[in-house]
Amino acid sequence: xxxxxxxxxxxxxxxxxxxxxxxxxxxxxxxxDYDLTQEEIGAxxxxxxxxxxxxxxxxxLLMHFAALHRIExxxxxxxxxxxxxxxxxxxxGVYAATGxxxxxxxxxxxxxxxxxx
Amino acid sequence: xxxxxxxxxxxxxxxxxxxxxxxxxxxxxxxxDYDLTQEEIGAxxxxxxxxxxxxxxxxxLLMHFAALHRIExxxxxxxxxxxxxxxxxxxxGVYAATGxxxxxxxxxxxxxxxxxx
Amino acid sequence: xPLVYCGACSHAPGITGRAERADTQTRQAxxxxxxxxxxxxxxxxxDALVVIAAEHFANFFMNNMPAFAIGMADSYEGPIEDxxxxxxxxxxxxxxxxxxxxxxxxVMQTVDVAYAEEWKFDHGISVPLHFLTPDYDLPIxxxxxNCQGPPLAxxxxxxxxxxxxxxxxxxxxxxxxxxxxxxxxxxxxTPDSGKINHEWDREFLRRWSANDREALLSYTDAxxxxxxxQGGFEIRTFxxxxxxxxxxxxxxxxxEPVPIFAVSCTLGSFELPxxxxxxxxx
Amino acid sequence: xPLVYCGACSHAPGITGRAERADTQTRQAxxxxxxxxxxxxxxxxxDALVVIAAEHFANFFMNNMPAFAIGMADSYEGPIEDxxxxxxxxxxxxxxxxxxxxxxxxVMQTVDVAYAEEWKFDHGISVPLHFLTPDYDLPIxxxxxNCQGPPLAxxxxxxxxxxxxxxxxxxxxxxxxxxxxxxxxxxxxTPDSGKINHEWDREFLRRWSANDREALLSYTDAxxxxxxxQGGFEIRTFxxxxxxxxxxxxxxxxxEPVPIFAVSCTLGSFELPxxxxxxxxx
Ligand SMILES: [Fe+3]
Ligand SMILES: [Fe+3]
Numbered sequence: 001x002x003x004x005x006x007x008x009x010x011x012x013x014x015x016x017x018x019x020x021x022x023x024x025x026x027x028x029x030x031x032x033d034y035d036l037t038q039e040e041i042g043a044x045x046x047x048x049x050x051x052x053x054x055x056x057x058x059x060x061l062l063m064h065f066a067a068l069h070r071i072e073x074x075x076x077x078x079x080x081x082x083x084x085x086x087x088x089x090x091x092x093g094v095y096a097a098t099g100x101x102x103x104x105x106x107x108x109x110x111x112x113x114x115x116x117x
Numbered sequence: 118x119x120x121x122x123x124x125x126x127x128x129x130x131x132x133x134x135x136x137x138x139x140x141x142x143x144x145x146x147x148x149x150d151y152d153l154t155q156e157e158i159g160a161x162x163x164x165x166x167x168x169x170x171x172x173x174x175x176x177x178l179l180m181h182f183a184a185l186h187r188i189e190x191x192x193x194x195x196x197x198x199x200x201x202x203x204x205x206x207x208x209x210g211v212y213a214a215t216g217x218x219x220x221x222x223x224x225x226x227x228x229x230x231x232x233x234x
Numbered sequence: 235x236p237l238v239y240c241g242a243c244s245h246a247p248g249i250t251g252r253a254e255r256a257d258t259q260t261r262q263a264x265x266x267x268x269x270x271x272x273x274x275x276x277x278x279x280x281d282a283l284v285v286i287a288a289e290h291f292a293n294f295f296m297n298n299m300p301a302f303a304i305g306m307a308d309s310y311e312g313p314i315e316d317x318x319x320x321x322x323x324x325x326x327x328x329x330x331x332x333x334x335x336x337x338x339x340x341v342m343q344t345v346d347v348a349y350a351e352e353w354k355f356d357h358g359i360s361v362p363l364h365f366l367t368p369d370y371d372l373p374i375x376x377x378x379x380n381c382q383g384p385p386l387a388x389x390x391x392x393x394x395x396x397x398x399x400x401x402x403x404x405x406x407x408x409x410x411x412x413x414x415x416x417x418x419x420x421x422x423x424t425p426d427s428g429k430i431n432h433e434w435d436r437e438f439l440r441r442w443s444a445n446d447r448e449a450l451l452s453y454t455d456a457x458x459x460x461x462x463x464q465g466g467f468e469i470r471t472f473x474x475x476x477x478x479x480x481x482x483x484x485x486x487x488x489x490e491p492v493p494i495f496a497v498s499c500t501l502g503s504f505e506l507p508x509x510x511x512x513x514x515x516x
Numbered sequence: 517x518p519l520v521y522c523g524a525c526s527h528a529p530g531i532t533g534r535a536e537r538a539d540t541q542t543r544q545a546x547x548x549x550x551x552x553x554x555x556x557x558x559x560x561x562x563d564a565l566v567v568i569a570a571e572h573f574a575n576f577f578m579n580n581m582p583a584f585a586i587g588m589a590d591s592y593e594g595p596i597e598d599x600x601x602x603x604x605x606x607x608x609x610x611x612x613x614x615x616x617x618x619x620x621x622x623v624m625q626t627v628d629v630a631y632a633e634e635w636k637f638d639h640g641i642s643v644p645l646h647f648l649t650p651d652y653d654l655p656i657x658x659x660x661x662n663c664q665g666p667p668l669a670x671x672x673x674x675x676x677x678x679x680x681x682x683x684x685x686x687x688x689x690x691x692x693x694x695x696x697x698x699x700x701x702x703x704x705x706t707p708d709s710g711k712i713n714h715e716w717d718r719e720f721l722r723r724w725s726a727n728d729r730e731a732l733l734s735y736t737d738a739x740x741x742x743x744x745x746q747g748g749f750e751i752r753t754f755x756x757x758x759x760x761x762x763x764x765x766x767x768x769x770x771x772e773p774v775p776i777f778a779v780s781c782t783l784g785s786f787e788l789p790x791x792x793x794x795x796x797x798x
Contacts, residue, residue, distance in 0.1 A: 004351050004578060011577045015596065015636070059705025060572035060664060067601050073534065080707045094666060094746040100708035106775040107539070121296060121633050128295045132314065132354070176423025177290035177382060184319050190252065197425045211384060211464040217426035223493040224257070298575065300582050301628040339667050346583040346628035346669055346677075385621050387628055395628075 003056050003092055005034040006044065010057065014064040049076060050083020056092030120173050120209055122151040123161065127174065131181040166193060167200020173209030237403050238278035239411035240479040241271060241503035242442075242472045243366075245287070246417060247357040248495035250321045250364060255494045264499050267488035268365035271501050275366060280411035282330055282373040283366075284337070284399060285359050286475060288381035288416045288468040292356035300348035301387035302395050304341065305376040306334040312355025312363075320357055322364050327355065330373040333408060337375060340402035345395050347377075362415050379474060381416065381467040389451045392470035396477025403478070414475030416468030417497040419461065426463070428493035434461050435489065435498040438469060443484040443502065445476050465497070479504035519685050520560035521693035522761040523553060523785035524724075524754045525648075527569070528699060529639040530777035532603045532646060537776045546781050549770035550647035553783050557648060562693035564612055564655040565648075566619075566681060567641050568757060570663035570698045570750040574638035582630035583669035584677050586623065587658040588616040594637025594645075602639055604646050609637065612655040615690060619657060622684035627677050629659075644697045661756060663698065663749040671733045674752040678759025685760070696757030698750030699779040701743065708745070710775035716743050717771065717780040720751060724784065725766040727758050747779070761786035 009030070012019040023030045031041055043051040049066050053059075066076040080097070090096040101109075126147070129136040140147045148158055160168040166183050170176075183193040197214070207213040218226075253261060275283070292314045294300060308331045313320050334349075341347050353376050355363070363370065377399065379392055387395075396414075403410040418438055419431035441449040450473050458466040476484070482504040491498045535543060557565070574596045576582060590613045595602050616631075623629050635658050637645070645652065659681065661674055669677075678696075685692040700720055701713035723731040732755050740748040758766070764786040773780045 008577065008579065011573050014573065053707075058573070058664065063705040064597065064601075067598055077707055077709060084707065094741065095706050097707045098703065098711070098745070100703070100711040103710040103775040106710055106712075110773060110775070111539075125295065125297065128291050131291065170425075175291070175382065180423040181315065181319075184316055194425055194427060201425065211459065212424050214425045215421065215429070215463070217421070217429040220428040220493040223428055223430075227491060227493070228257070294580060296631070296633040298580055298582060298585065298630055298632050300580060300630040301624065303580065335667060342583065342667060342669050342673070346673055348580055348582040348630055349578070349667065350580050351578040385617060385624060385631065387624050391624070391628055 002035050002037055002040060005036055006040050006052070006055065007057055007061055009034045009044065010061045010065045013068060014061065020068070048083070049079035051087055053080040053083045053095070054087040054090055056090055056095070058093060059095045119152050119154055119157060122153055123157050123169070123172065124174055124178055126151045126161065127178045127182045130185060131178065137185070165200070166196035168204055170197040170200045170212070171204040171207055173207055173212070175210060176212045235404070235407060235409060237400060237412055237478065237506060238280055238409045239275045239503070240413070240475060240482070240506060241275065241501070242414040242475045243268070243271065243362055243501045244417060244497055244499045245358045245361045245415045246422070246495045246497045246499070247315070247320055247361065249361055249499065251319055252494055253321070256492050260490055260492055264488060264490065264492070265365065267501050271487060271503065272366035272368070274503065275411050275413070276372070278411055279409055280372060281408040282333055282375055282410055284375045284377060284403065284410060284412040285362065286377045286379065286396070286399070286412065286414040286471045287358040288471050289356050289358045289378050290382060292354045293350065294378065294380065296383050299380055299383050300378070301380050301391065302345055303348040303350050303378040304334060304338050305329060305353040306338060306349045306351050307331055307353060310353045310355055310374065310376060313360035314354040314356050320360065322360050325370055327363065327370050328373045330375065333373070333406065334375050336406050337399070337402040340405050341395070341398040343398070345391070345398040347395070358415060362413065366413070379470045381470050386455065386467060389453060389470065389473055392473045393447065393451060393477040396474035399474070400478040400480055412475065412478050414471035416471035417465045418469060418500060419463055420465030420497040421463040422465045422496045427496045429463070430491040430493065430498055431462055432491045432498055435500070439486050439489060439500065439502065442472055442476055443486055445479060445481055445483050445504070450476060476504075479506065482506050517686070517689060517691060519682060519694060519760065519788060520562055520691045521557045521785070522695075522757060522764070522788055523557065523783070524696040524757045525550070525553065525644055525783045526699060526779055526781045527640045527643045527697045528704070528777045528779045528781070529597070529602055529643065531643055531781065533601055534776055535603070538774050542772055542774055546770060546772065546774070547647065549783050553769060553785065554648035554650070556785065557693050557695070558654070560693060561691055562654060563690040564615055564657055564692055566657045566659060566685065566692060566694040567644065568659045568661065568678070568681070568694065568696040568753045569640040570753050571638050571640045571660050572664060574636045575632065576660065576662065578665050581662055581665050582660070583662050583673065584627055585630040585632050585660040586616060586620050587611060587635040588620060588631045588633050589613055589635060592635045592637055592656065592658060595642035596636040596638050602642065604642050607652055609645065609652050610655045612657065615655070615688065616657050618688050619681070619684040622687050623677070623680040625680070627673070627680040629677070640697060644695065648695070661752045663752050668737065668749060671735060671752065671755055674755045675729065675733060675759040678756030681756070682760040682762055694757065694760050696753035698753035699747045700751060700782060701745055702747030702779040703745040704747045704778045709778045711745070712773040712775065712780055713744055714773045714780055717782070721768050721771060721782065721784065724754055724758055725768055727761060727763055727765050727786070732758060758786070761788065764788050
């Protein structure tokens with residue numbers, strides 16, 4: 001029920017250099033400013049990108065939170081997939097997974113289509 | 118031209134206990150976070166309520182900034198009047214002074230009207 | 235189901251914060267009228283109270299100033315002001331996020347309202363609630379009209395907002411009460427604080443009681459600013475309440491100029507058809 | 517005077533941030549098309565460019581989420597994202613506060629837009645500007661439609677926003693260009709990033725090129741979500757641009773699915789009557 005609070009913290013981190021600095025210096029104090037469950041605190045602190053994704057954090061917030069932790073794009077996508085396996089489907093919001101062949105397969109298919117055109 | 122920045126700082130102070138704490142602890146650093154002229158910095162730091170009023174700070178922001186500095190209501194009104202004498206009319210915004218007989222005279226007049234009703 | 239109560243009232247911070255500086259008789263009459271309004275409103279057995287307010291930089295600033303906003307949370311905090319300044323204890327007020335969301339979705343069909351998943355009440359809501367729901371036991375849906383930072387939405391859009399809220403309220407199964415809260419003519423927090431154009435207020439309330447849409451919307455902001463001060467921009471909340479009343483006429487229960495409170499303290503309500511108060515909608 | 521240019525384009529962060537991971541030929545064709553669009557737009561000698569964007573929590577959050585917003589500042593900063601992530605240098609982009617205010621005041625007559633005296637551009641504006649105005653020498657008026665955090669305004673209101681912007685633009689003496697920028701079908705920042713419903717995109721663009729209001733507004737959000745993903749909500753920006761084009765038909769200059777950029781990269785523009793491009797309004 002405190003997804004709003006999780007997202008607000010990530011929003012502030014993404015937007016505000018001072019919050020980022022405080023998060024680096026005294027993470028627990030920053031986490032304490034928000035009304036979070038233990039599961040949420042754990043997911044943020046680790047960070048468990050897969051769990052945050054399943055909790056319903058909007059991808060437009062989450063991808064920058066991942067980047068803040070130097071998690072590269074492909075790794076970010078992979079961690080969300082792992083989250084789905086570990087914790088089940090996305091519980092809230094509109095960023096649910098719907099199934100996809102993957103960029104490489106998709107690229108190959110498009111290329112084949114172009115060649116037969 | 119940085120009235121927006123002056124008002125934003127006051128808005129944050131009014132709203133956010135952490136900003137108030139920082140303002141108490143390291144005022145110059147907080148002032149440095151905003152894009153302010155020397156006149157504005159001086160008016161905020163003193164604080165010169167009269168000048169802030171003349172610069173155009175919205176009264177709904179300014180009255181709480183005055184209260185933060187333990188300036189009592191009647192004193193707050195008086196400082197704005199002094200500001201008008203010292204710096205001339207309000208330069209921006211919609212909180213200009215338009216002339217008023219004063220609460221005491223007004224009260225006395227209303228009382229007289231009630232008695233003759 | 236149809237709106238069960240619709241009214242409007244003042245919210246000046248002086249009413250609580252500088253209470254003892256007003257004439258005792260006037261003050262007691264005002265507080266009695268406020269409590270009677272609360273009794274009447276609660277007698278309609280509302281499930282929630284929509285408050286159309288005009289806040290003063292507690293939540294909304296010129297970095298992102300919505301013309302209209304509606305809260306969407308299960309609780310709110312207020313007042314944001316210093317408790318000693320306002321003399322109202324800070325507390326948590328119940329909301330109803332799911333109800334808010336249903337109302338917002340209907341309002342959005344015609345009025346482009348911002349939604350807010352948090353909201354700190356300032357005196358604009360806390361002063362009315364202090365008298366109307368002193369136990370803070372009725373869920374509140376806060377709504378806001380920007381009356382502070384120009385450019386402001388035109389009066390016709392404030393009317394549209396009231397109409398949209400009424401359509402939204404009528405579409406939910408809950409019993410909903412609604413109040414608008416704002417000042418009429420006043421020059422608050424300026425050196426002219428206390429100045430009141432009581433004649434102007436009376437004429438405004440004449441139009442309001444008659445629910446005369448055309449006359450209410452005929453004011454220009456330039457005229458309001460000249461005759462009723464920057465505080466007069468808050469008539470938008472009264473206008474939205476009149477629109478929500480859907481043509482019903484109003485009754486002025488109290489209207490006295492109180493200089494130390496900086497406004498004509500005003501309480502009024504609309505005579506909704508009894509059917510709307512007691513029977514479920516078709 | 518009447519709008520001098522009206523178009524729409526993609527803004528996916530991958531276009532700059534993951535540029536080298538796309539097929540070289542496709543990438544070069546896209547960049548060429550983007551630059552050509554910039555040349556065409558600048559050839560209309562605009563005094564300012566209105567960008568109808570769909571930002572991604574750079575400025576607006578659920579604490580106060582406006583359905584529609586317009587910037588009102590003399591300069592803006594962007595991109596807010598890590599420069600290495602987006603591979604666009606952070607810079608100050610000129611605005612025009614006075615022009616913004618005049619536009620906002622007209623828009624407010626019919627659409628309840630929030631105004632914003634500061635605004636940090638994210639990839640939603642910074643990627644288009646990187647190609648269209650690489651010298652950042654054209655004043656920008658940023659506008660936003662909430663496409664991220666439901667409840668979202670209905671498509672009909674996005675259309676109303678485009679119409680209101682057009683009325684506002686036509687009412688000022690300046691020469692104004694306008695672009696909408698958003699993705700069509702896409703599932704960005706999810707494990708399905710790269711998924712594209714190209715058939716759906718083509719059908720949408722058919723309706724868009726025809727400026728077929730009824731067909732454009734016939735989508736429901738449930739249908740968009742199912743067929744085009746949460747990223748598809750951004751078609752609101754294309755729809756507002758179509759409304760601003762005032763009935764003119766459009767031309768698709770580029771439309772290729774690029775999985776690593778997560779969208780069908782799309783560029784299009786409306787054929788405004790030449791009179792509107794060259795003569796002052798009556
Ligand atoms: Fe007020
Ligand atoms: Fe986007």
